[in-house]
Amino acid sequence: MSAVASMRDSILRADTRLSKYHPLSRILFYDDFDEGVNGWCELVGNHAGNLDDIREIARDFRPPQLSSCTFFDIGTHGSIEGTYSLKLATRAVPNHAAIAIKRLTYMRRGLVQFETYFTFKAEQTFDRAALSGWDGNKAPSERQFGDFSFSNDICDGENGKRYMGLVRYLNTDVDGNLVQKWMHKTSVQPTTRMERQGVVPPNQDFHTVNPDDWEEIPGGNQPLCFNETASKVNWHYLKWIMDTSRRRMVELQCNDNVMDLSSIEVPVYDGHYHGLPNLLNFLLDVRTRTNVRNFLYLDSVLVSVDW
């Protein structure tokens, strides 16, 4: 290791906020949600001024919230450091998704590494009947949590190819059965233009043409620490690397599970999209499969690059 690299490493390790991360050579942004929303906003479908024109699936992705993780039984849980985390909350409507986005452009193509500490919860319910068979350990609430995803939206320079990398944690299937696997998608996310041109029918899953366009990531079986109640928050480390020079995902790490993504084909759009040169968007989402609100919390986010 060079003297400069060694010094940088020492500085990072001594920084109590950054030392829990593993950034590449340049930190593009570090978001501590005790400092505000840091540019994460609600995704909205395309329109030209009339909100009625937004296609149904993309008109209600809900505004993100700065959450103190406060619950009815214990009060405020707080985040890893400080009080606040970024929270995405669905409606209490089956298949409703909340999606937040942060929009940048890129200077060069290469490695883009997304890191975060996250947790996920379903809203507390009070249906005594649902507690039938409760053993005091397995939380009924865990089966009321659907899935969450981390994704991006990238467009090579003007008239370049557009594609979206994505990793989804599928906690339950549509019937409420625990799946607990990391998934990748096999089709593009239908765009407003595709739908208006009749290329695809209105989609039911925002990220894919068909709801079943998903495959398990090799090694993606990974129960996470839901921890027994709807109000116990345990933060998980996640690192996801994309190589925009190859239009490929590289690796996904969640806690001690490291998954090689290099053999996975990232779907690429047909044709070109105007007005998106060097697009580099980051997205977070959570989806409920039941009539219970689902929440995704991020303590902080660090995105770094090798350019």
Next chain:
Amino acid sequence: MLRRSFTAVLEKNSTFTSDFATEPYEAGWALEARWFVRILEISPGAGLTMTAQISPDGLFWCDEESGPFCLNEVGLASMPLRNFGQWLRLDARLSGKNPHVKVLIYLAVKG
């Protein structure tokens, strides 16, 4: 350090034909808030009465002390709040014969 602010759009061109409440919104970090309700369409004779509600947990709600504000025509109205604790929502009651209303609802928070 500049004060932090955030505007959430809680309903976007949403049409209602009966009473409703906005989704819970966490604002414990903010010192002040202001609801903005923009009525895009409202049926003749209909009225929309809105009461700010507060909650310690996002699950159980009570009315905030400011009292309701009422709208019965197209336009924009607002309502300020302070000392509201952790969660905010609007409870909306729709009156009139076969009423319908189309609204945009914003929550602007600052602290």
